[in-house]
Amino acid sequence: MKPETKSSKIRQRYSQQYKTEALALAEKVGVSAAVRQLGLHESQLYSWRSKARLAADRSGVEERLLVENARLKRQLAEQSEELAIIKKGRSVLRxxxxxxxxxxxxxxxxxxxxxxxxxxxxxxxxxxxxxxRGEQPTRRQQQRTVLDKLVANAFFARKMRSGSPRLVLDLYDQGHAYDRKTVAASMKRQNLRAKAPNQKWASDITYLWTAEGWLYLAVLIDLFSRQVVGWALAERMTADLVCQALQMALWRRNMPKGVVLHSDRGSQYCSAAYQRLVMKHHLVAGMSAKGNCYDNACAESFFHTMKVEAIHGEHFATRKEMRHTVFEYIEVDYNRIRRHSANGRISPMVLEALKAA
Incomplete structure (x- = not known):
């Protein structure tokens, strides 16, 4: 047997949400069609199906025990936290x-x-x-936020291809007079450019309505190719939602280090759980300035495109239907097939394949 070499293919890991939706797609179109569309092997789907069936065979008693055990653990954790708060906050109680x-x-x-x-x-x-009240920005910060919005808006309008000299002219045509150094400083501050995969990822969350209620979608998009490298769906907009999306991106990209993560200052991205994940994998959290939503404008643009092409005008009776639609749009259509104007009218995965060739 030959020893493994450094060139051996790295085993791809998949999140549980991905596996669940892949199995649902296989039920819909058949295993053979599903593996072709997703770039998988039939053995993977059959293995996932067997494990899913074993998990579904748990008895009702075991389920109730698990639920009760979880409830008692939460109750104990809450009591322990309250005691710790009293211990540290005794001096401020009165x-x-x-x-x-x-x-x-x-x-x-x-x-x-x-x-x-x-x-x-x-x-x-x-x-x-x-x-x-304590976070109200100063006048200078407000002016910088306005500038950053204008520069980022103009930058993405030009498909991320213009430098500061051209952007100065674009902004002047819009009635905003800034010199090249000011615009260049704004571009550097926002860290807008990406020249290769896994340099910068943009992240954001959107709301998706179904007859059963809201479903929340978190994504991470590679700013080089616009590929959705990580995503997660949940019924609540919590820190766990963005952590799941980031974990998927790390698995899909073989655990890269030094990636700049663009996001807003939402509580999910400021949470201790998300920040621990960022530090654990040596990533760089590049949050936008307060009030500036354009650092992740690429993610917002994706949400708009997805809703126009796959969601608007459709009726979703259940969250399950919405999950299937989002999965197929991202994994089958958008990443693999859909031509993107910023990529020279080729799909994100094709662009990255050409870059790697």
Whole structure:
């Protein structure tokens, strides 16, 4: 037997959501068609199907035990957290709301705001209003935010191909007079360019409506090719949602390091769980300035395209139907087939294949 070499093919890993939707596609179009569309092997689908059936065979008693065990663990965790809050916040228990809010801000990475507000006897809404008052941007920050929006908007309008000299002219035509150094500084600050895969990923979350209620979709898009490298769907917009999407991207891209992650300052991306994942894999969190939604304009553009081409005008009775539609649009159509204007009218996966050739 020959020893493995460094050139051996790296085994591809897939998230559970991906496996579930791949099996659903196989039920719809058949195993042979599904593996052709997704670039898989039949043995993979059959293996996933066997494991899914084994998991579905759990008895009702086992399920109830698991649910009860999880409930008791949550209850114990909540009680432990409350005791820890009391221990560290004993000195502020009899203080006014402002002092308690400051305590909550200082320990926001360690304790949940719901637990702290309950123990300290203050409202979460009051805490959020207090924190917002302290985050009002200065006049200079507001001017910089306006500039960054204009520059990023013009940059993406030119399909990410223009440098600062051309953007200066584009902005002047729009009635905004900035010199080249100012525009170049804005481009550098926002870190807009990507010359190869796995340099910059843009991330964002969108809402998808079904007759059963909302479904939330988080994506990560490679700014070089516009390929959706990671995605996740959930019924709640939590930190776990963006962590699942990031984990999928890491698996799909064979655990790259140093990738700049563009996102807004939403609580999911600021969460301790997401930041731990970023640091664990040596990534770089490049959050937008407060109020600037254009650092992840590429992700927003994808959401608009997906909704126009696959969702608007359709009725989705269940979240399951929406999951199937999103999966097929991303994995079958958008990444592999759909021609993208920013790629010279070729698909994201074709562009990356040409880059690697």
């Amino acid at each position: 203080q006014g709301p402002e002092v308690k809010y400051a305590f909550m801000q200082n320990y926001s990475e360690e304790f949940k705001s719901t637990s702290m507000s309950r123990v300290l006897g203050v409202s979460r809404s009051g805490f959020y209003r207090w924190r917002q």
